[in-house]
Amino acid sequence: MNIVGAIFADFATAPCGNPSQLATRLGGRTILAHTLRRLARVEGLTRRCLFVAPCDAQPAAQALREAELDGRIDLVSLDTPPRRRRTLLTAARKWNLESWRGGLLGSTWFDEYLDPPGVATLLNHCACDALLCLDGHQPVFDPELASAMVAHAQANIHESKMTFAQTPPGLSGAIVRREALVDILECNIPIGLLLSYRPELAQSDPINRPACYQAPPHVVHTPARLTGDTRRSRELLELALSELGPDPDAAALCRWLGLPGHDRAGPLPVEIELELTTVDPLPQTTLRPRGERVRRREIQDLAPVARLAAELAAYDDRLVFLGGHGDPLQHPQFAEVCRLLRAAGIFGVGLATPLVDLTPENLEALFANRVDVVEVMIDAHTADTYKLVHGSDRFEQVVANVNRIERARRERELPQPIVVCGLTRCAPTINEMERFYDHWIQNVGGAVIRGYNDYCGKLPRDTLLPTTPSVREPCRRLATRLMLHADGQVALCSQDVEGSFTLGTWSTQSLGDIWAGGALRGIRERHSQGNLEALPACRRCTEWIRP
Numbered sequence: 001m002n003i004v005g006a007i008f009a010d011f012a013t014a015p016c017g018n019p020s021q022l023a024t025r026l027g028g029r030t031i032l033a034h035t036l037r038r039l040a041r042v043e044g045l046t047r048r049c050l051f052v053a054p055c056d057a058q059p060a061a062q063a064l065r066e067a068e069l070d071g072r073i074d075l076v077s078l079d080t081p082p083r084r085r086r087t088l089l090t091a092a093r094k095w096n097l098e099s100w101r102g103g104l105l106g107s108t109w110f111d112e113y114l115d116p117p118g119v120a121t122l123l124n125h126c127a128c129d130a131l132l133c134l135d136g137h138q139p140v141f142d143p144e145l146a147s148a149m150v151a152h153a154q155a156n157i158h159e160s161k162m163t164f165a166q167t168p169p170g171l172s173g174a175i176v177r178r179e180a181l182v183d184i185l186e187c188n189i190p191i192g193l194l195l196s197y198r199p200e201l202a203q204s205d206p207i208n209r210p211a212c213y214q215a216p217p218h219v220v221h222t223p224a225r226l227t228g229d230t231r232r233s234r235e236l237l238e239l240a241l242s243e244l245g246p247d248p249d250a251a252a253l254c255r256w257l258g259l260p261g262h263d264r265a266g267p268l269p270v271e272i273e274l275e276l277t278t279v280d281p282l283p284q285t286t287l288r289p290r291g292e293r294v295r296r297r298e299i300q301d302l303a304p305v306a307r308l309a310a311e312l313a314a315y316d317d318r319l320v321f322l323g324g325h326g327d328p329l330q331h332p333q334f335a336e337v338c339r340l341l342r343a344a345g346i347f348g349v350g351l352a353t354p355l356v357d358l359t360p361e362n363l364e365a366l367f368a369n370r371v372d373v374v375e376v377m378i379d380a381h382t383a384d385t386y387k388l389v390h391g392s393d394r395f396e397q398v399v400a401n402v403n404r405i406e407r408a409r410r411e412r413e414l415p416q417p418i419v420v421c422g423l424t425r426c427a428p429t430i431n432e433m434e435r436f437y438d439h440w441i442q443n444v445g446g447a448v449i450r451g452y453n454d455y456c457g458k459l460p461r462d463t464l465l466p467t468t469p470s471v472r473e474p475c476r477r478l479a480t481r482l483m484l485h486a487d488g489q490v491a492l493c494s495q496d497v498e499g500s501f502t503l504g505t506w507s508t509q510s511l512g513d514i515w516a517g518g519a520l521r522g523i524r525e526r527h528s529q530g531n532l533e534a535l536p537a538c539r540r541c542t543e544w545i546r547p
Helices: 031-039 054-066 086-096 109-113 116-126 143-155 178-187 191-195 231-244 250-257 303-312 334-344 360-368 383-390 395-412 430-444 511-515 518-529 536-540
Strands: 003-008 047-052 074-077 130-135 162-165 174-177 271-275 319-323 348-353 373-377 418-425 447-451 481-484 489-491 502-505
Touching (some): 047 116, 086 418, 303 334, 373 395, 395 418
Parallel strands (some): 003 047, 348 373, 373 418
Antiparallel strands (some): 481 489
């Protein structure tokens, strides 16, 4: 099989949607130069090329000269069709940047930089059987791993049309054969859907098939982004290259990432959940503390919101999710909050809502402020079940509001917001779970099943067998998230409904001070030691496994 190694390089836009960083230097070389030099070491390829649009031909040629690879790696400059789904896939991937798959809409790391028509253009130009596809923002991709993937693809030529590995974004690419591309183009789908669950695509999980080259387990289980296209990824890469040397492999990098101080977040949380109000149109729901079960809180002054947004936006991959213990759409200044977040430059904005009420003003705010994700907490597939779990006859109204958003999005020909319909797995909903998931995946592209949450004993336990592992580990969210209540306090987490354990006051303190503060540091230490006696809420919590 004739396999060509190809680096797809965009000098305007990075894979995550931020400005391109190909010319940014790490350890004395540009990010693109690092990537090119590593491609030159991949074995088993019949040819190597740098693929760019004609407008990028000059800087690409300069990059090849600076990397001293002019003549060893061919420059291919061709026009390709516009990437129609780029903004949509970028919005979907924002919430999962450190994982190779599992994004909204079934999106994967490969969808960030690979567009099927562009891949087809290069395949035809090179007259080859397959492409090892890489992005220019992969300064530490592992040539030995790539060489092993090429050999694996050759050995499994009759069993697989595509070869990939389960590695953090940036450490490996994908080998796409001509036969796979024919299927993708005929179905008019992104590449990632071949690696994800879709009801209409009958297939077993590809990680259990020859398509998947098995990387070392500790590499597979490392959450990280090693692409250099975000500020935090560049900070980590710069530090890694200084401590490990200029040529670390995937195994060494992933072991290094497990050491203290090499975490995904850095000086600011990756995501904050911001509660605007505790007012909710479903005060009697059995699935969440609402109504009289929650003390009334509501943000009155938006100045602190603007200040925290400006601080958080110093990092170009941070997320704000409007939620908490009420419906953000019930806040009278919902639209202004969205505007402030976008004006500050927040990377990703989403919200969770029961979507019982959707005013024309709030519908317009979703589009005007490019809200990325709207999670609709339906929790039922029939009106009877909806009434049983929520104590309200609003099922048809909620479904109609979902359809209003989708209809408006299509009429405006906009990719955002992505609607994700959610269901809580519990005894009343278990028989509708599969129908619910398949229905909404096919109708809006997004669905999520969440485990039942008793909020550390605030709600009754469910009668189904719990899904929480039996062996307790440190809470994952302590390393990435903060929960900001509408009264200005930083709660221990989203399980701390009443804010009984306060980490700080976000309305007057900086997020950085709270994130690095002694209160949160002490809690992390107790979790790492398995000592939760002083944290009764943590001891009762069943949500510690959630990402």
